[in-house]
Amino acid sequence: MRIRTKVLAVAALSALMATSAAAGTPRDAVRAWRKAHEKEIVADFSALLSLPNVATTLSDVEKNADYISGLLQKRGFKTQLLRAQPGTPPSVLGELKTPGAKRTVVFYAHYDGQPVGQQGWLTSPFQPTMRTALPDAKTVDWQGAAGPLDPDWRLYARSAGDDKGSIQVMLSALDALKAAGIKPSVNIKVLYEGEEEQGSAHFAELVGKNLALLKGDLLIMGDGPMHQSGKQQINFGNRGITSFEATVYGPLKPLHDGHYGSWAPSPTVMLASLIMSLRDETGHILIPGFYDDVTPVSEADKAALAALPDVESDLKKALGLGRNIGGPRLADGYLQPTLNVRAIHAGDTGPQAANAIATEGRLSVDFRLAPGETPAKVKELTEAYLTAQGWFIVRDTPDLATRLAHPKILRLDWEEGGSIATKTPMDGPAADAVAASIGRTVGYPVLKLPIVGASSGMADIVNQLKVPMVGVSIANYDDNQHAMNENLRLGNLWDGIEVYAGLVSDLKW
Amino acid sequence: MRIRTKVLAVAALSALMATSAAAGTPRDAVRAWRKAHEKEIVADFSALLSLPNVATTLSDVEKNADYISGLLQKRGFKTQLLRAQPGTPPSVLGELKTPGAKRTVVFYAHYDGQPVGQQGWLTSPFQPTMRTALPDAKTVDWQGAAGPLDPDWRLYARSAGDDKGSIQVMLSALDALKAAGIKPSVNIKVLYEGEEEQGSAHFAELVGKNLALLKGDLLIMGDGPMHQSGKQQINFGNRGITSFEATVYGPLKPLHDGHYGSWAPSPTVMLASLIMSLRDETGHILIPGFYDDVTPVSEADKAALAALPDVESDLKKALGLGRNIGGPRLADGYLQPTLNVRAIHAGDTGPQAANAIATEGRLSVDFRLAPGETPAKVKELTEAYLTAQGWFIVRDTPDLATRLAHPKILRLDWEEGGSIATKTPMDGPAADAVAASIGRTVGYPVLKLPIVGASSGMADIVNQLKVPMVGVSIANYDDNQHAMNENLRLGNLWDGIEVYAGLVSDLKW
Structure with a gap:
C-alpha cells in the first residue's frame, strides 16, 4: 500500500537529514546504544506487554502498577501509588531529581488497556509477537535474528501503541543516556495512569488531591498516534x-x-x-x-492546520475509501x-x-x-x-x-462524566522548547497540530496543574489502538527513544 | 391482558350460538367424540410434533413425510411422496375416495418448520409441552389431569401452529367422523408440503409435474393464524x-x-x-x-375489510404499542x-x-x-x-x-425467486360452500378476508391447478409462529377438528 511506502520514504529522508542536524543532541549516542541493545529493549517491552492490563480488571491493573514502579525504582526514581479513593485504580508517580535543574517536566502516559474480546486477533493479545511489515504480518523469530532488527517489523500486543510504548521509550531513553554518561537537564516526574481506558473517572480527583506532588513547569502528554505522514508531531490538546x-x-x-x-x-x-x-x-x-x-478557529490554528502535509489521498487508498465526508483535509474537523x-x-x-x-x-x-x-x-x-x-x-x-x-x-x-476539550497555547517558552528539542532530534521542523481529534480527560488535569501541556506521540498511526492486533512498529520505538532522550536532556527554556 | 378476555368472550358466545345452529352438521357428534378422546388426540399431536422438522434438514423432513404417510394410510388413504427432483424435499400426497362423490377437494398444509435457534424457548421445541394460559404459561401434567382439558391450555412445540396443527385436525376429524358413522361427502386429497419454510423453491415444479394427480374442484389452504378476534375466518389469497x-x-x-x-x-x-x-x-x-x-382495491374488498371486527385497540394493549402506522385498521394495508x-x-x-x-x-x-x-x-x-x-x-x-x-x-x-400475490375471487359456488359449511359448524357468519398480509408461493399452484382456493386457518393468532415458544391453544385444536369435519362431510355445491 502506498501509504507505507511514503512512510518509509519520509523515515529514510528524516534519518538522512537527522544525521546532519544532530550536533548538540544526545541522539547519536542514544542511537548507538539502541543499536547495540535492540533485543534487550524488545525483551523488556515484551515483558511489560505480557502483563494483562484490561482497564476493567482492577487486580491486573494493580500488578502493572507494581511492575512499573519496580522498573522506575531500578532507574533511580522514587515512586508511589496515588489513588483518588481506596479501591480505585492507582496511578504510578515516579520522581527523578536532577541536581541543579531549574525545570520540572511531568510526563503523562497510561498503562491500562482496552478490552481484548474483538474478533480476529492473530495471536493472543498478552503474548507479544513480532511480525513482519504489513500486509504479510508473518511471525518472526526476532530473538534468533542475526544483525539489526527490521524497523518495519511490528510488535503485536494490547497496549503496544496505546500506551505502554510511551512508558518503554522513557525507560529505554534513560538507560541509553546513563550508558552514554549524559545527565538529564530537568527534574523528571512520570505520572502513569491506570484507568484511562475506563474513562478516567477518578483521575481528576486523584490529581486534585496531589497537586503539590505533581507540581511542574510543563506537562508532556504521551498518548495517541503520530501523524499519518510518519513525521513527528506535537499537539496542544484533545x-x-x-x-x-x-x-x-x-x-x-x-x-x-x-x-x-x-x-x-x-x-x-x-x-x-x-x-x-x-x-x-x-x-x-x-x-x-x-x-x-x-x-471560533483562530488564524494561528488555521495556519497550523494548513501547514500539515497532505496525507488524505494516500489514506483513502490505504483505507479503501472512494470518498470522504466533511472538509477535504482530515484535521479540518478537529x-x-x-x-x-x-x-x-x-x-x-x-x-x-x-x-x-x-x-x-x-x-x-x-x-x-x-x-x-x-x-x-x-x-x-x-x-x-x-x-x-x-x-x-x-x-x-x-x-x-x-x-x-x-x-x-x-x-x-x-455515559457518566465525559470531558471537555483540552486546548493549550501553541506558542510560549515551554511549547517552543519542546518543538525545538524534537526538531534537533529528528532533523526537521516538528508538525504542530492545534488539537487532536480524539478525546482525553486532560482538561481537568491541565486546569488544576496550571501548566502548559504539549502532546508528544510516538506510535505509528496504524497501530490498531482499541482494536484487534494492536501493534507498535519497531522503527517508531527506536525513534521514540531518541525523542524522549532529547526531552529529558536537551530541553532548553 | 384484555385481548385474551375478549377472545374468551367470543368463544363462549360462539359456543352458545353454535349449539342452536348445528342441526344437520356433524359438529355435535364430532364434539362428543372429541370430549371422550381429548388425551388421545393430544398424545397423537405430541407424537407428530416431537419429530424434528426444521426445513433445512432434509433427513428430518423425510422422516416426517414417512410418518405422516403412515398416519394417512391408517385412515384409508393411498399415499405417495412427490418430489420436483431427486434429492429435493418430498410432499406427501394422500387420496381418499368417497364412493358416489362428485367433488374433489385438495387440502394443502405443510409439515416442515422454521429454524429453532431463537433465544428464549421455555422448553425444547421438539419436546411438546402443555402450559397454562398466558401470561403464566406454567407446565401442566395433562396426562394426569382429571376431567376435560382446559381449552385455554396451549401445547408448545415448533410447528404446533405453523403448520402441523392443520394436519392433526384433518386426522382427528376423520377419526371422529368414522366413530360417528358419518361418511365424507367429497373425494379428499391432502397435499402436505415439506419445504414451505425454505421458501417452496421446488413446489411449483412439483405441482406442475403432477397436475393429473392433484386435479380437484377446490383447494383449501390450511396455513396461517386465525383472526385476532378469535372468530373463524376464511381468506382468498396471500x-x-x-x-x-x-x-x-x-x-x-x-x-x-x-x-x-x-x-x-x-x-x-x-x-x-x-x-x-x-x-x-x-x-x-x-x-x-x-x-x-x-x-386497485375493489369495492367488494373494501366492504369485506370494513366488515372485519375491531381488534386494533386490544392489539395495541397486548403489544404495548402507543401508536400504529399506516391506516387505523390492521388489514387496511394488506x-x-x-x-x-x-x-x-x-x-x-x-x-x-x-x-x-x-x-x-x-x-x-x-x-x-x-x-x-x-x-x-x-x-x-x-x-x-x-x-x-x-x-x-x-x-x-x-x-x-x-x-x-x-x-x-x-x-x-x-433472495432467489420470491413470489407474486395469490388472489382468488371471494364469491363463486365453491367459496360460498366453504363459508356456509364453516358457518353451520361455528354458528355465526365466517369472517371473509380478501387477502392475508403474509406471503406464500400458492399463486403458482393455483394458476397451475386452475381451481378456486380458500384459506382456512385454525391456529390462534398469537401462536408465536416463526419465533420461540410456538404453540397451539387447545380450544383452537378442538374447534379446528369440528371445522375440518364439516369441510369433508358437509360441503355442498
Missing part, C-alpha cells in the same frame, strides 16, 4: 467527549412482518429516522444550537464537534433471521466536543431537540403503562 | 414476497472515531440514510413508480405493498464496544407484494432508484479497485 446508548421500542414480542408490517411501528426504521434527525451524511449535526458554543454513530443493532440476520418486526433497537453514539462545548450542555441540547421531535425520553425499560401512554419512547443512557 | 440483504462499506479496518469520525464515511449513517430513502416512518415506500402496478426492514447491524455494542467507525453495515429487507406486483419488477425499480441515488450496486464483496472507484457502494443479495 477534543472532549460525551456519549449515550439509546433504545427504541417496537411491539412487546416479535411480530410476523407480513401480518403486521404495515401497521406496527418498526424499531429498525425508528433508529434510521433518529440517526438522520441527529446528523446528515456529511457529518453536519442537526441539533439546533449545537455549534453556538464552539470556540476544532469542530463530531457526532459518531458507533453502532446500530435491531433484528436477526443470517441463519436465524426471521421475517419479524423486532421488539427493540439499539444505537450507540459519541459526541467529540470542540473547545467551548460541555457534556452537560450537549446533553441538554440533544434531549430538548429529541423531545421536540416527539420522543418521550426514559431512563429505564418502560413499563406497559408508559408504552401505551407515549407513541415514541426513547431510552437514553448517557 | 401477498407475494421478495427480499434482499444489503451491505454498505466503510474503511477497510475499524478507525478510531475521534481521529477519523469527521472525515471517514460511516456505515451506520449510510444504513440509516438508505432506509429513510426507501420508506418513511408511516410505511410509505419512496421508490418512484412502486405503486403503479398495484391492482392489499398494498409493505417494505419491512427486518434487521440492521453495524458496529459493536456492550462490553466490547469500541469508539470506532465500523468497516461495514448490514441491512435485511423484505417487500410484501400486493396483487399486480412481481419480484422482478420490484427488483428493477429498487435498483434503478438506488442507482439514481448514487449507489454503485455490486453482487460480491468489492475489491480495492472497486472501492476506490465508487464513492457509495452497495452490495445487494436478492
